Amino acid sequence: MFCSHGTGGLANSVELITDAAPEAVISDNIFDCYEEEAASSQQDIQDWVRKLGFSGSERERKMTETRQISVRFGENQIVCELNEGTAADSLYEQLPLTIESEDYSTNEKIFYPPQSLDTSDSPLAEAGAGTLAYYEPWGDVVFFYGEYQGNPSLFELGQVISGSELISEMSGTITIEAVE
Numbered sequence: 001m002f003c004s005h006g007t008g009g010l011a012n013s014v015e016l017i018t019d020a021a022p023e024a025v026i027s028d029n030i031f032d033c034y035e036e037e038a039a040s041s042q043q044d045i046q047d048w049v050r051k052l053g054f055s056g057s058e059r060e061r062k063m064t065e066t067r068q069i070s071v072r073f074g075e076n077q078i079v080c081e082l083n084e085g086t087a088a089d090s091l092y093e094q095l096p097l098t099i100e101s102e103d104y105s106t107n108e109k110i111f112y113p114p115q116s117l118d119t120s121d122s123p124l125a126e127a128g129a130g131t132l133a134y135y136e137p138w139g140d141v142v143f144f145y146g147e148y149q150g151n152p153s154l155f156e157l158g159q160v161i162s163g164s165e166l167i168s169e170m171s172g173t174i175t176i177e178a179v180e
Contacts (some may be wrong), residue, residue: 007091022177034040068178069158071163073101076170080132085156086121092155099114100174104142109142116136135154
């Protein structure tokens, strides 16, 4: 049962609901909050619903899954964990990819995915070396192996979790696949 209330707490809400809906099965696992807290309780409510064993929307399920990608070149492998942003979703949906990587500047390697990525609900990239990002104006995915300046057009896709020391060596054809 979910109950939002004013100043009296649950009071006799459970009894009133039981009387009003005698066929209902009332759980002891009750989520209640004061009306002032209701507007800021979305995450708490979603956590409670998941705890009850109900799954949320497709987007919510994606957010709770850990998505990793493998980037291979030669005998080398880099593994990245993607975040829950829409740009990361867009990249993941294009996998597997075999594509050419390029050197850019002194701190990054890049490639151009076949389709542009949707950045509508993606965090800005601000984490430093080991960041996987998307530079929207040029449409390129960036592997940072050095520090960089934040940019309002640079969106984070995720972080390297294995093989970050190999990014600077990346060159030529790379294969990117989902890690199962």
